[in-house]
Amino acid sequence: MAYTLSDFDYELPPELIAQHPAPERTGSRLLDGRGAAPVDRAFRELPGLLDAKDLLVFNDTQVIKARLHGQKASGGSVEALVERLLPGTQEVWVHLRASKSPKPGSRVRFADAFDAEVLGRCGPENSLFHLRFPADPLALLDQHGHVPLPPYITHADGAEDVQRYQTVFAAKPGAVAAPTASLHFDEALLAQLPCPRAQVTLHVGAGTFQPVRSENLAEHQMHSEWFEVPQATVEAIAVCRARGGRVMAVGTTALRALESAAAGGALQAGAAETQLFITPGYRFQVVDRLLTNFHLPKSTLMMLVSALAGYEHIRALYRHAVEQRYRFFSYGDAMLLDRTTD
Numbered sequence: 595m596a597y598t599l600s601d602f603d604y605e606l607p608p609e610l611i612a613q614h615p616a617p618e619r620t621g622s623r624l625l626d627g628r629g630a631a632p633v634d635r636a637f638r639e640l641p642g643l644l645d646a647k648d649l650l651v652f653n654d655t656q657v658i659k660a661r662l663h664g665q666k667a668s669g670g671s672v673e674a675l676v677e678r679l680l681p682g683t684q685e686v687w688v689h690l691r692a693s694k695s696p697k698p699g700s701r702v703r704f705a706d707a708f709d710a711e712v713l714g715r716c717g718p719e720n721s722l723f724h725l726r727f728p729a730d731p732l733a734l735l736d737q738h739g740h741v742p743l744p745p746y747i748t749h750a751d752g753a754e755d756v757q758r759y760q761t762v763f764a765a766k767p768g769a770v771a772a773p774t775a776s777l778h779f780d781e782a783l784l785a786q787l788p789c790p791r792a793q794v795t796l797h798v799g800a801g802t803f804q805p806v807r808s809e810n811l812a813e814h815q816m817h818s819e820w821f822e823v824p825q826a827t828v829e830a831i832a833v834c835r836a837r838g839g840r841v842m843a844v845g846t847t848a849l850r851a852l853e854s855a856a857a858g859g860a861l862q863a864g865a866a867e868t869q870l871f872i873t874p875g876y877r878f879q880v881v882d883r884l885l886t887n888f889h890l891p892k893s894t895l896m897m898l899v900s901a902l903a904g905y906e907h908i909r910a911l912y913r914h915a916v917e918q919r920y921r922f923f924s925y926g927d928a929m930l931l932d933r934t935t936d
Contacts, residue, residue: 620638649840684730688725710725795851797820851868853880872897907934
């Protein structure tokens with residue numbers, strides 16, 4: 595079947611969009627969608643649903659305080675969202691909102707604290723701005739930046755978001771959106787997992803929130819994200835397969851990293867850019883099971899989970915989640931899915 599964008603739409607009451615996290619990380623609900631019928635569970639039950647032969651793969655990216663407010667020399671206000679840190683430099687790529695775009699060679703003053711030089715346009719279709727900061731970008735963002743909460747969260751970032759829009763095992767800074775399925779884990783629950791864990795890194799970009807604008811999915815240009823799969827993870831997956839276990843990606847970002855690393859056939863360690871766009875009909879190479887949050891209507895991630903678990907099955911699970919008042923999106927509840935065998 596040839597799917598169109600409208601096939602991935604659904605009705606979501608606005609009050610089901612979670613604006614704040616659950617009081618405790620493990621306090622969310624878990625919709626168990628592995629079988630034909632949905633099962634309502636608590637997230638704390640997850641360890642009991644896993645087998646010692648399985649392998650859980652987490653994304654260890656760290657969300658940076660990527661949002662900055664500033665002014666051009668003319669006095670016009672500017673809002674910047676850092677999309678990418680350029681390693682070994684003081685340069686960044688940013689999304690920049692201003693009444694009039696700043697010209698190369700001009701300066702923007704951020705947070706009334708430091709000036710950044712505009713080097714020019716960059717990125718896909720020159721949609722980003724290339725800036726040079728006066729010092730280490732990470733240090734400046736940590737001191738003056740704001741947590742880049744998704745557009746559907748309506749409050750300004752606060753102390754709660756600094757802590758909770760970040761996984762407890764975040765290690766490698768570079769993401770502007772959290773790998774949200776991992777937000778449900780605390781150290782105590784991680785210690786209860788009966789199976790081994792492995793890591794990948796995928797720095798989630800702001801493109802994850804960009805809407806798909808074409809009804810014809812073949813016309814959609816997928817955003818690019820940097821990822822790395824360590825050799826130790828490749829080896830852990832081989833060992834898992836040898837013992838008859840399942841590879842479970844914790845979140846769509848871990849899944850995209852693994853599947854991108856296997857795009858040539860065999861899973862390969864290394865770092866690269868990915869624009870992998872997973873839609874129904876895609877043949878998964880690595881991932882058997884997925885832990886994920888609920889995704890936006892008409893999003894590429896709705897297409898991904900439909901590819902993994904089956905289009906009609908996902909439609910039924912989302913109808914159930916709405917009826918049972920699950921909490922949706924980044925700060926919402928989770929879902930457990932198995933890959934279809936068809």
